[in-house]
Amino acid sequence: MPTSSASTTDASSKTPAASGGVQSLERAFDLLERMADAGGEVGLSELSAASGLPLPTIHRLMRTLVACGYVRQQPNRRYSLGPRLIRLGESASRLLGTWARPYLARLVEETGETANMALLDGDEIVYVAQVPSKHSMRMFTEVGRRVLPHSTGVGKALLAHTPADEVRALLARTGMPAATEKTITTPEGFLEALEHVRRVGYAVDDNEQEIGVRCLAVSVPNSPTAAAISISGPAGRVTEAVAESFVPILQHVADELSVALASQSPA
Secondary structure, X not given: OOOOXXXXXXXXXXXXXXXXXXXXXXXXXXXXXXXXXXXXXXXXXXXXXXXOOOHXXXXXXXXXXXXXXXXXXXXXXXXXXXXXXXXXXXXXXXXXXXXXXXXXXXXXXHHOOEEEEEEEEOOEEEEEEEXXXXXXXXXXXXXXXXXXXXXXHHHHHHHOOOOHHHHHHHHHHHOOOOOOOOOOOOHHHHHHHHHHHHHHOOEEEEOOOOOOEEEEEEEOOOOOOOEEXXXXXXXXXXXXXXXXXXXXXXXXXXXXXXXXXXXXXXX
């Protein structure tokens, strides 16, 4: 039976994808992720070049995303990520923290120090989970707290493999205010610190966020969103000698958490 070309186009957007899903949904989420990778604002031609989809298809998908509030069209006719994504992201962050808590609890059992999980959210670090140490003197970071990456161990761990020009751009946007007298306050100094993280496999916050506190951090490999875990405690307890025994524990737990998070993602 003959079918009009318009009907064929509409049907193709609803045909099941190879994974068994709906192709139009997969394309819409792919465009959202490409927008996030591009910094949150793009033009249709950029999305077409990056995704390989024709402009009419992208325009139709973006129109739907705008209507739902997940994308916003700017006055310059470019598109940016919309405010409704914030609610989804906050809920996902809380759930990620829930999944991580048993692993953080094991870190506390094996090291005796407070364990944290943090994500890179835009240009900031946000703490999404914590299990406190059982010591009477212990570190406490409120879940939901936001800090700048340059003064934290988790920030260094999360940015260690980011291209240098992107790191410089982030630092230019946030600035590098000194939280303490030991905070790194120059892009060159921070890039040197990231090189050290890549070389040794872990990051250190040595009294840089708060005097008297030392933190050790590693990234979570293959996390669905950039994540890091850390242990923090008084500098007198978390010494360089102690770090040698703590880092392998951190790395092992990060690997196990990575596997657990992967099992929660769709195949």
